[in-house]
Amino acid sequence: MAPVKLYPPRPEKVYLFGTCLIDMFYPEAGLDAIRLLEREGIEVIFPDDQTCCGQPAYTSGYHDEAREVARAQLGLFPDPWPIVVPSGSCGGMMRTHYPQLFAGSVDEALARDVAERVFELTEFLVHVCHLPLEDHGEPETIAMHTSCSARREMGLADTGPALLAKLGQVELVEQVRASECCGFGGTFAVRHPEVSSAMVEDKTQAIEATGAKHFVTSDCGCLMNIAGRFAHQGKDVKGEHIASYLWRRTS
Amino acid sequence: MSAAVQTFTPKAFHRQAHDALGNPQIRDNFRRAMDGLMSKRRDVFSDWDLETLRELGANIRLRALAKLPDLLEQLEANCQANGIRVHWAADGDEACRIIRDICESHDARAVIKGKSMVSEEMHLNDHLEQAGIEALESDLGEYLVQLNQQTPSHIIMPAIHLNTDEISEIMHTKTGTERTRDVDYMTAAARQQLRERFMAADVGVSGVNFAVAETGTLCLVENEGNGRMTTTVPPVHIAVTGIEKVVEQLRDVPPLYALLTRSATGQHVTTYFNMISGPRKADEHDGPREVHLVLVDNGRSSIYQDDELLDTLRCIRCGACMNHCPVYTRVGGHTYGTTYPGPIGSILMPHMLGLEETKDLPTASSLCGACGEVCPVKIPIPDLLVRLRKESVGEGRGNVPGAGVKRSGKEVAAWKSFQWLATHPAAWRRSTALAGKLQALMPSSIGPWTDHRTAPKPAKASLHALVKRHRRGEGEA
């Protein structure tokens, strides 16, 4: 379990680390995260030179390559503002594994400094922004899949549901085995495609069984996986990043 | 209906996984069993300060490892003082020879066994059979698996891959019992069959859950009573254990026992906790006349060398990591092709068999973290899986057998390209069809992905581009 984190007061500014998956496939989710933060009067700095946290290489064992990619990100956050990451998996990489990657190197202190300032988006919205939300949407039932990185590596099983609970017209339904992995796991889905697809098949069945026609996640890897499976099955269940969902219903 | 004799190897993980995934019986047996075990564990820990208890468990095991050589010597001295003969084996073959020699010195023809994963690890039964000594498993699950000429598919519940009908068929075919779904009948029949064998056995072989250095005591945890039978009825008892199973003091045992039973099967306690500190004394009327302890290294002292890998040796063999593993739950234990399946097997077996044989095991995890979360001694299993991936691609310390076996020019080139792109922000931004490019770097990825899922479409504009427009006040959707 992730250690208890002490949360700072609401800052004037934050950095947003958008993540490569959002950059490539779900840019609106990144923009919606920015909009949510800006609506709270927080200035969002988006370092233009950001690319990827390096996690795909890291979990594949290519730590030399991962370290170079990570090193390229370390210098992007010179001021002491929090770094908000709309992904538990990239957030976990930066918070937990950056210090390990740079242990004993000249960049260790910098890696630790960055790691300590990293917040997953829903974590930041709940614990630092104490985000108020006014729901303008129609009544709806929704399911949520919290990524394993958010849930276990970062200890954030509750922040996504806490935000959804603030939407007056939205009922969150919990699928069976909600804490079980959807089978994405980065390169796992590539190296063990059959096992991975058995896992995502079960996840889609569990979500479908709730009767919800929408599901949200706080990680685009899981989103790509689960929504991709639903689409492949031709099922009418749509997925969305939680940032987009929150923005859509409250703007 | 009973499965034909089948050999599983870690090298064939993919094929075995494919077969298991396509076998509804296997899927159903494991899913139901693992669901049950997970919920029982949750319930039994509900009134405990679990984190503090896990902390203590990890701490006790770490302390034992920190003093390991001294504790092994102390264990040996105290066992000897208690009349237990102690043997040391560098590997499984040596351990098998030691046990065979003890058996032969007693002209033993029949060995009865309590559950011991170390004996599975060293293939003791095969070895004894080749020497003309019959080794019969007495744990009900192990007995059934042995009747079916299989190996255990779970370290705590060896026959978890079989359902009642399959077991009934195995018992009918091999022992002549009636075909039935009556579990009490089958259990009673096995009791009858095995009681004869206990009485006839020349030697009992058991494992050890904790070996206490301070008192020279061997602790065995069980529900059935076959462990007590094995260690009490035959005239000779041989206990075999990995060198890492030692703990310093007797007071270390209660917390580990509490963690073990709760984590393994969700029981607050097992039926028996059996603590053996010597053979039958002159005035006593039962128990073995001779007790031997065989301490087996078999790769453990290599794991011991490395600060990070060392955590592997904290394991108390509860099986909670497999019970909670979404991969194990779907493919079952045999798919791994190793004595220890599931997450603990994937971090342990590469040291015993080498990464050439086991290269697909460390990657057979989505790194979801469920194993690490439930581990009673807080082994960071996901981190160790990543470490072994690193060793297999040749970017680790090179101290795991077979290190570098997975390093391929193609894959290195792909990751180097990824590195180049991700460290050249201007090029990254220019790549409007970035996703397409990255996919091109991993040609194997797109096929398996789209067999089961619709591929995501790369966005028309990247987040970088959207942020620029947003800053200019354009493009607000």
Added chain:
Amino acid sequence: MSSREQILKRLRERSDGPLTAPVSDFAVVTGRGWDSAERLARFERLIGSVHGEVVHAPQARWIEALSEVLVAKGVRRLALGREHPVPAEARQALADSDIELVDVDRDIEAWQREQFESVDAGLTSTRGGIAETGSLWLWPTADEPRLISLVPPIHIAVLDAESIEDTFFDVVERHGWAQGMPTNALLVSGPSKTADIEQTLAYGVHGPKALVVILRHTAEVPA
């Protein structure tokens, strides 16, 4: 070099250097602070949850309870010790009954098949109980050997209510187990069981099918 020397040498000459042993805090496995009523209630609830049967009896009338159990279970041949007050009192009381008393103070080799096949129950004393897990602790002796609590289909154990303690850790510490372990120390929590056939519980797979605890009270017997 012998394997012993080789293993110890490798462990001593560890590549990453010597390890530091942490100090352990055992608070989590002790200090329950239960009063005697709570302790008793927990013991009974826990051992009951694993199929152990508890029969309460006033200290002075425990033999009556034993007789009732023997009748109820249809025990005709009872294996028991001789010297410990529990078997000694039972022998005296049952001397003229229909129950055949089977001596256990003889080497097992002389009567193994008899023990395995024609003893209905074994009676033993216990050294104490553990409330947290519903366990009995036994240190078998020459008078009450190891197998009589295992081989017969019924194990009848006599336990004094005041000898129940809170946790296993408390027992190990307070009774100084580390200062002198017997050949065999046992915790027994319920009858023998297995769930190896599709997780279906079945009792008596190798050991007793039934465990009856005669719980003796010097104070008032709880309702």
